[in-house]
């Protein structure tokens with residue numbers, strides 16, 4: 001059974017100017033322990049897909065969601081807001097581009113760990129939470145966990161906060177980790193270290209990952225399988241190697257041609273409304 005199965009997902013926003021269709025029926029699945037990338041340029045619909053999987057858009061007025069999202073065989077749309085909230089941070093967690101956006105600036109790291117751990121173990125004692133957090137920080141190669149637990153995020157470097165965020169995201173051993181271009185807010189060396197660390201940890205724990213990125217170089221290093229999204233539609237999917245060696249869709253080829261080198265950098269604009277991008281979905285046969 002897939003950890004995540006998305007079928008025909010549609011999303012539109014009701015704006016004062018009228019409805020805006022954002023996702024046009026995307027389908028995607030992730031097996032246990034699999035690392036899957038969703039790659040596409042800015043505005044293609046990657047983040048909204050992640051927000052739906054996290055259950056964050058379902059209750060937003062003005063957002064209309066169709067299709068099906070199943071997490072471990074359970075339909076997210078059939079769950080109450082409370083049930084979805086319970087999944088977040090426990091069974092499904094997320095790592096963001098910028099660690100400062102998800103760490104709370106006014107609480108020490110130790111207190112924030114306690115809160116995260118309490119989602120899976122309500123009423124966990126301070127001593128137990130601190131011992132568990134210490135172990136988790138050691139796992140992400142932080143050598144002085146006591147100091148870090150007693151610090152506020154602003155007292156730590158960006159790279160250190162990123163490690164803390166990875167440790168927190170994996171604290172409750174979630175089945176699914178969503179990673180939205182982790183480390184892009186940091187320098188390239190730290191970004192590479194962050195990705196290495198994340199890969200090692202998810203491998204160790206058999207965590208499935210949905211990795212969101214516009215950087216094909218990073219995707220090639222990290223993902224087992226790739227979905228290419230263009231304007232709310234999946235235009236190509238397949239094992240990473242097959243997609244990179246034989247990109248079948250004109251949009252994938254354009255993304256590759258415009259690829260920033262592995263040292264990062266922004267993605268140059270892709271020509272607007274190139275009619276060839278309306279070519280049909282390309283699926284690479286081997287789904288292993």
Ligand SMILES: Nc1ncnc2c1ncn2[C@@H]1O[C@H](COP(=O)(O)OP(=O)(O)OP(=O)(O)O)[C@@H](O)[C@H]1O
Nearest residue numbers: 013020022040041042043044045046047048049214
């Ligand atoms: N709350 C909202 N109301 C209206 N439109 C929205 C809302 N959230 C997202 N959108 C639109 O949905 C589209 C997809 O946005 P999304 O953030 O998923 O893109 P993305 O692929 O993640 O881009 P980026 O790489 O820049 O984060 C965009 O056109 C965006 O303007």
